[in-house]
Every structure is written in structure tokens, then in C-alpha cells.
């Protein structure tokens with residue numbers, strides 16, 4: 001068992017599990033968050049730190065994109081990005097898939 | 098006009114070569130001092146440590162000399178400079194703890210000089226070279242002007258010293274050389290490839306004149322040039338004394354061993370970390386004034402065995418604007434993060450560390466651009482963004498290790514919020530300066546603690562800000578405040594360090610105002626992401642208030658503490674703009690903090706209460722982001738907090754989940 005970060009553990013059988021509620025989030029470390037719940041909201045829902053409406057500066061839609069544990073709702077990943085872009089923040093362990 | 102390739106510009110590109118190959122080219126024209134592997138094996142540990150620390154002290158002395166001689170607040174008070182020592186092949190043995198972005202590309206310029214200048218004009222004792230061509234190296238944009246010198250001992254080229262600092266103005270369309278309206282490099286300061294500026298110990302006036310002629314503040318630039326010559330003189334003198342004492346074979350063997358040690362220790366640390374691939378993206382909103390697009394740098398970092406590969410495939414093409422960076426910027430984005438996050442217990446010898454690193458980057462992209470793409474803001478634009486992406490990947494990798502995870506840090510201050518002032522100062526003299534207050538950026542949160550509020554920046558361990566009074570004394574400005582900003586640190590179980598803000602008015606200029614250049618992405622979206630679900634820092638936020646009543650308020654003895662207290666026209670500034678400030682205009686600049694770590698709903702409610710009490714977090718963020726409800730005495734209400742967090746968790750994966 002390896003702690004990957006504050007929320008994720010790698011089990012001895014190679015699955016990725018929530019460290020808080022033991023929900024299996026991915027069956028292997030190449031798709032570690034396959035079972036996580038993905039949600040997008042307007043970027044200003046991230047809180048008062050997002051000062052101005054992104055429309056003031058850009059025509060592209062900006063979203064708060066998050067992944068959550070389906071078992072305990074812990075947020076596993078957070079990014080604020082243009083909505084039309086895929087997430088580039090994927091990772092995998094072991095030799096390149 | 099679109100970016101059209103300039104035939105002949107290929108010559109001015111750093112080509113990576115093995116050091117042996119480069120030495121074979123240069124040694125046809127200049128004798129090089131080398132040692133065999135046996136010399137390294139023969140050094141006893143005590144001598145090694147004594148000489149290693151002496152070399153480190155010499156690098157510090159170079160920095161001291163530069164700082165004491167410079168007349169630029171950017172250097173004297175904010176430490177935007179660095180110094181380095183390299184071996185005969187230009188491989189860096191040591192970089193100072195100042196701006197490591199600058200020193201991480203000095204080897205490129207030295208190596209280019211060895212290849213292209215050894216024959217003509219030749220390398221001789223008492224020579225020094227000047228360079229501010231980022232395609233060649235020595236800095237990340239033209240304002241990073243470097244001076245480097247071969248050190249000869251017994252007639253052989255033994256080593257190199259080098260110093261580089263940010264120059265406040267080297268010409269170009271806009272003051273400070275930050276040409277926000279520019280579309281290509283011809284709007285900017287003309288890059289100068291390596292030229293012999295000191296010959297046989299004498300500064301060449303013809304070369305100096307050619308250099309200074311381009312600046313709006315040539316006297317200041319002349320002083321900084323001498324500061325860099327001084328730093329190299331200090332290095333040359335001290336290194337010669339060191340070789341006199343221990344002999345060239347021993348000193349050179351120590352230099353080689355320093356690089357080998359750094360390499361071996363980094364390889365060993367890498368082997369202790371899991372193999373894997375980590376992806377990141379770093380954005381920039383706007384490449385020039387009036388541009389509302391968003392650009393991306395994409396990184397896939399792979400760790401396999403004892404090697405790190407940084408693959409930037411998928412990064413956007415170079416753009417018309419001034420935010421591109423050259424290959425020096427890619428290196429400048431990688432090396433500072435490796436040094437601070439992976440080499441916290443390993444000697445900072447980049448020459449050895451680079452041997453563990455492979456970079457895959459396509460020419461013609463925004464962080465590996467070709468001539469004549471605009472690079473006036475490269476250091477704090479695409480190089481900085483590169484660093485954000487590298488920081489995110491390295492931190493995730495390091496974060497998997499039971500011990501090394503403590504060195505992992507979320508991204509620090511996602512961008513530099515540039516405010517450039519120019520005009521006539523209170524003494525009637527022309528001035529240009531970059532306001533370096535954003536040097537007090539927020540550090541990212543760690544795996545077990547909050548990020549340091551206004552703690553600085555990852556690439557400049559010794560960065561600092563000038564006292565408010567020094568800025569007011571030096572430039573025609575009067576501060577209304579400079580402070581840490583509430584909610585600027587990325588929320589998380591551990592909160593990112595706060596960024597800050599400065600608010601000022603023009604003051605005491607005979608022109609009754611100042612010219613202002615603003616360049617700060619991170620307004621459409623925050624640029625310092627968090628880790629492990631942690632939120633990014635706040636966005637940048639710059640406001641210019643026109644025609645205010647601030648002078649009447651000051652005359653009545655009242656200093657406003659918030660923009661809401663001031664009457665006037667409120668302009669939220671775009672990422673890049675150039676304008677003038679009149680005497681009654683107020684400028685507010687708010688730079689970013691660091692990213693958070695972990696889920697903010699898992700932050701200790703007592704910590705949130707302390708944050709609210711100390712104005713680090715607003716009551717709104719406490720409730721909406723951290724789910725912490727406070728009693729009237731400011732302490733957490735346990736029952737209400739539990740209920741609030743339950744509601745927020747339900748909301749997270751309820752309606753709208755995809």
C-alpha cells in the first residue's frame with residue numbers, strides 16, 4: 001500500500017483507492033481515477049479568489065472542473081481551465097501505458 | 098505582419114552538443130585545461146568539501162559585488178540577478194541562490210561562445226563577453242543581459258565565470274522594453290549575440306556605446322554593466338587564488354566531482370521514486386494588448402529509472418505577441434524546480450543535473466520559439482508558465498515518496514504581475530523601473546503545512562521586495578498600501594500562501610503623472626494550480642481608478658484602505674495594457690498566491706477560524722469553500738460546520754454530476 005497523495009492510495013493489487021472511505025477509484029494505476037465523479041461548474045464557484053468574470057478578459061468559457069470520490073465526495077482533483085480543452089492533468093504509474 | 102522565418106537566424110541558436118565534442122571544436126583555437134578521471138578519484142573528502150564550499154562562497158561574493166555596484170532597485174533590493182561558475186566546457190558547477198532562471202541558461206551562452214568565438218575574435222586572458230540573445234542563452238529575454246569571462250591559468254582556459262541581471266530598459270517600443278502591443282522581436286530590444294566587450298582587461302568603448310545607445314536610461318545600464326564586470330573580476334581573482342593554493346588539477350577535479358556527485362545523487366533519488374507519467378497544462382491569457390485568446394503549454398513528464406523526460410508535445414504554436422520564450426526559457430522553467438524540489442539535499446551543480454534530464458520540445462512553439470517571434474516578456478510569460486507545469490508534475494511525483502514528499506509544494510504564484518513605471522522622477526531625471534513587489538508571491542501549500550504567505554517564488558530563493566520607502570524615495574510614487582490579500586491563497590486542507598497587493602498614486606513628478614505598462618495574465622483564470630484536489634490561487638486583479646478624489650482625502654489626513662473608499666472611475670485592466678496615470682489616478686495591482694493542497698472541506702475548522710481572524714480568509718470563503726461556520730466570538734461552530742460540510746459534499750456529486 002502506497003500513499004499517492006492526501007486522498008489516494010495504491011493497493012497491493014495495483015488498484016487506486018480513496019484513503020478516506022476505501023472506495024475503489026480505479027482498477028489500475030494507468031486509469032487511476034476512472035470511477036471518480038467529474039463535474040464542471042462556472043469558475044467563479046471556486047470562491048471569492050476568482051475576482052472578475054472571465055468574460056471580461058476572454059471569449060472562451062472558463063470552468064471549474066473537479067473530480068470527486070463517489071463514496072465520500074472528497075475532491076480528488078481541481079482545475080480551472082477553458083471548457084473546450086480536455087484535461088491534460090492525467091497521470092499513471094509504472095512503465096508508460 | 099505575420100511571423101516569417103528570417104533566413105540566417107539559424108546561426109543564433111544554441112545546439113546541444115556533448116561536452117567532449119564541443120571541447121574538440123574549441124581546442125583547435127584555444128588550449129583547454131582538463132583532468133582525467135584519476136584526478137577525481139584522488140581527492141580526499143576533506144579537500145573536496147573545503148574547495149567545494151570555497152567555490153560556493155566565490156559565487157556568493159560575485160552576487161555581493163554585483164549587488165553593491167548596481168544602481169538599479171531591481172538588483173539592489175529585489176535580487177533579480179544571478180552568478181555562476183562553469184568548467185572549461187561551459188558546464189555549470191554552481192549557480193547562486195538568486196534568480197535561477199537566469200543562471201540556468203548561462204551555460205548555453207558560454208557553449209555557443211566556445212563554438213563560434215574561439216577562432217575569431219578568440220578567447221584570451223582578460224576577455225569578457227556580453228550577450229542578451231535568448232536564442233543563444235545567458236538569459237530568458239533581452240533584458241537579462243549577461244557578462245561571462247573565460248578564466249585562464251598557466252595559459253589554458255580553465256573555467257568560466259558569469260553574471261546576469263535584469264536591466265530595466267534596453268530599448269524597444271515601450272518603456273522597460275515590455276512592448277505589450279508588439280507582434281514580433283522587432284518591436285523589442287535587439288538581441289546581441291556574444292560580443293567581446295572586455296579585451297585584455299579593458300572595457301571596449303565602441304562595444305559599450307553600441308549597447309548603451311539603445312536604452313532610455315543608459316547611465317543606469319552602464320553602472321549595471323560595470324557591476325557585472327566587477328562580479329566577474331571578483332570570480333577571476335578568487336578562483337585564481339584558489340588554484341594558486343591547491344593547484345589546477347585538484348581544483349578542476351573538485352569541479353568535475355561536484356557535477357558527478359549531483360548527477361549520481363539525483364539519479365539515486367529518482368530510482369527511489371516510482372516510475373510513471375504525470376501530465377500538466379499551464380495557461381496564459383493574452384499574448385499581447387487586445388488579445389483575448391488563451392494559450393497553453395502542455396507537459397508530460399515521464400520518470401523511468403534514473404531519468405526524467407519532459408515532453409512538451411501538444412504545446413501551442415508560437416504567437417504574435419511578446420510572451421513566447423526560447424529554448425532557454427524551457428530550461429529556465431525546468432532547472433529551478435528540479436533544484437528546489439528534487440535537489441533540496443543535493444549540490445546545485447546544473448552541469449551534472451542536466452545529465453539526468455531529457456527535453457522534448459518542438460521548435461516553433463510558444464515555449465521554444467524561433468526568430469523573429471516576440472520574447473520581450475519570455476522570462477515571466479512562457480518560461481514562467483513552463484515552470485508552473487514542471488512544478489505540478491515534479492510535486493506529484495515527489496509526493497508519492499514517504500520521505501521526499503515533504504519537499505513537494507503546490508505551484509507558487511502563477512504569474513508575474515508586471516507594473517512598469519516610466520517618466521520623470523522627483524529629481525527631474527528620466528526614470529524607468531519595474532515594480533518588483535510581486536516578488537512577494539505566495540508559496541504553494543505543502544503536504545503537511547500551509548504555503549508561506551508572500552513567501553516569494555520558487556525560482557528565486559533569495560528574492561525580496563524593496564521597502565515601500567525605497568520605492569517612494571527612488572521613484573515618483575506614493576503608496577496607499579502594500580499588503581497581503583485575503584482569499585489569495587489557494588484553498589485546501591493546507592492553504593496556499595497569500596499573494597499581495599500594492600496600491601499607489603503618482604507623486605511629485607514634474608510631469609504630474611507617470612507612464613504605466615501592465616502585463617499580467619491569470620485574470621481570466623488562476624495560474625497557480627493546487628494539488629491533491631487543492632484549489633488554485635486567486636486570479637490576478639489590476640484596477641486603475643481614474644479621476645479620483647484621493648488628493649483631497651490625503652489633504653484631509655485620510656489614507657484610504659480600500660478601493661471602495663475612493664470615488665472615481667473604476668477600470669478593471671486586461672492582461673496587457675500601456676497607458677498614462679495622471680496625478681489623481683490610483684493603481685491597484687494584486688498578484689497571485691500559491692495553490693492549495695488537499696480538500697478544503699478537510700481543513701481543521703480551527704485553522705479556518707484563525708485564517709478568518711487574521712484576514713487571510715473571508716467569512717464567505719470560510720462558509721462556501723471550507724464549509725466552516727463561525728460563532729459570534731469567531732470560534733468554529735462544530736454543529737453548524739458539520740451540517741454545512743454535509744450540504745456541500747452532497748452538492749458536489751448531486752445534480753449536475755457527469
Ligand SMILES: [Zn+2]
Pocket residue numbers: 018019020021022023069070071072073074
Ligand atoms: Zn472516498
